Amino acid sequence: MIAVNGAGVAGIVLGLLVSAFYPRGALSGYEYHLWKWQADTLLGTAFSLVGIGPDPGETAGDEALTAYFRLTSQIRAASEPAEPDLGLIETLENERATYENDVERTIEQRIDEAVAAAGLRRALPLFTSVRLTWPPVNFELTSPPRLLVRSPRDRIERKGDTLLKSDLSLRDIQHIEERTDSENVASLVISIGGLAAYPAIVRDDRAYGSILETAAHEWVHHYLAFYPLGRQWGKGGDAETLNETTADLAGREIAKLVNAKYPVEFADGEDGRAPARPASDVDFNKEMRELRVQVDALLAEGQVEEAEATMEAKRVFLNEHGITIRKINQAYFAFYGTYADSPQSSSPVGPKVNRVWELTGDVGRFLAVMRDVTTVADLDVALAVLERESGE
Secondary structure, three states: OHHHHHHHHHHHHHHHHHHHHOOOOOOOOOEOOHHHHHHHHHHHHHHHHOOOOOOOOHHHHHHHHHHHHHHHHHHHHHOOOOOOOHHHHHHHHHHHHHHHHHHHHHHHHHHHHHHHHOOOOEEEOOEEEEEEOOOOOOEEEEOOOEEEEEEEOOOOOOOOEEEEOOOOOHHHHHHHHHHHOOOOEEEEEEEOOEEOOOOEEEEOOOOHHHHHHHHHHHHHHHHHOOOHHHHOOOOOOOHHHHHHHHHHHHHHHHHHHHHHHOOOOOOOOOOOOOOOOOOOOOOHHHHHHHHHHHHHHHHHOOOHHHHHHHHHHHHHHHHHOOOOOOOOOHHHHHHHOOOOOOOOOOOOHHHHHHHHHHHHOOHHHHHHHHOOOOOHHHHHHHHHHHHHHHOO
8 A cells, every 4th residue: 555655756756857857749739637636636545545434234225326326317418419418417517526436435335345255355465364455446537537548650659658637628529630740640549448557447427327337447457467477568579468458358257246245226217328329230249350350361462552441331330220420440459459448359368368267267376377467478378277277
């Protein structure tokens, strides 16, 4: 706990020095600074880690969850009209804020219990009989920053991300992309669901199931940061795909453990979802898988403009069938393809990580294997060992 807070203080000091002396770049007015997030949340994080603050029981926790997500559904419905009632939205958001801390604590406690049940707690040095979840589960419900993703135009590869402020207008986003795009680079500003800062940033305007999975996903990133896999983040190659695919699968399984022990009953339309819309008559996953294969083939042949025209034609087709996507380009696939089990990915990592899950069968054993994987070659070795042990 001291180490976490010490790292936070160090990050704040470093951020102040950088902001004071580092030259301001072309996007400086739009950038999001994590050190400011750490500064704003440092005291609350310290209180949370030492157990100071409200500790809702099971009944109070369920009551907070149902109220918070009922209000989230109401806010999303109120935001849909072309000219929304801003006064109503503000009233609903203020009411929802009264439940936020209890919702965070309740979900944190339940994820912590799932982590313990999976055997993922660690023994304290010198006090091996004492085991705790490390890092402690800690997240904040808020508006995450946006992410500027770059990819070379002649191939799909994630090459340099920049965190941006969350309150950008469409005009801001278009301006940023215009300044970042070049003859060799395609860019895209993306809204994200969470960020593995500490505390983790989790988007507050989503359904309960989505928020639970995202909070668990970000904790897995925190956990992996202390092992070889997590330390590979940012080093290029398959490191990000291995990390994100592992966190995706483990986060879903931790969420399932929480739901099994603490099922929450929401009334219809009150679990944080937006009002239902007519279902599209096209299969999004199928369309995206086929498009990724086409784009990869065209880029491999050096047909960059043809690949871009194919992506734009698919975007128009999807929009005509009720699936609104602002832009599909190389950066779009570079970002979503990081999650190797997504339809936008053509990576072989996804099926291999899924196979590790099939052979391990529980989230504790799964992470015990994956946390030491740093390359696809390591993953192949781990799979061979697991298949030999299983007799396959």
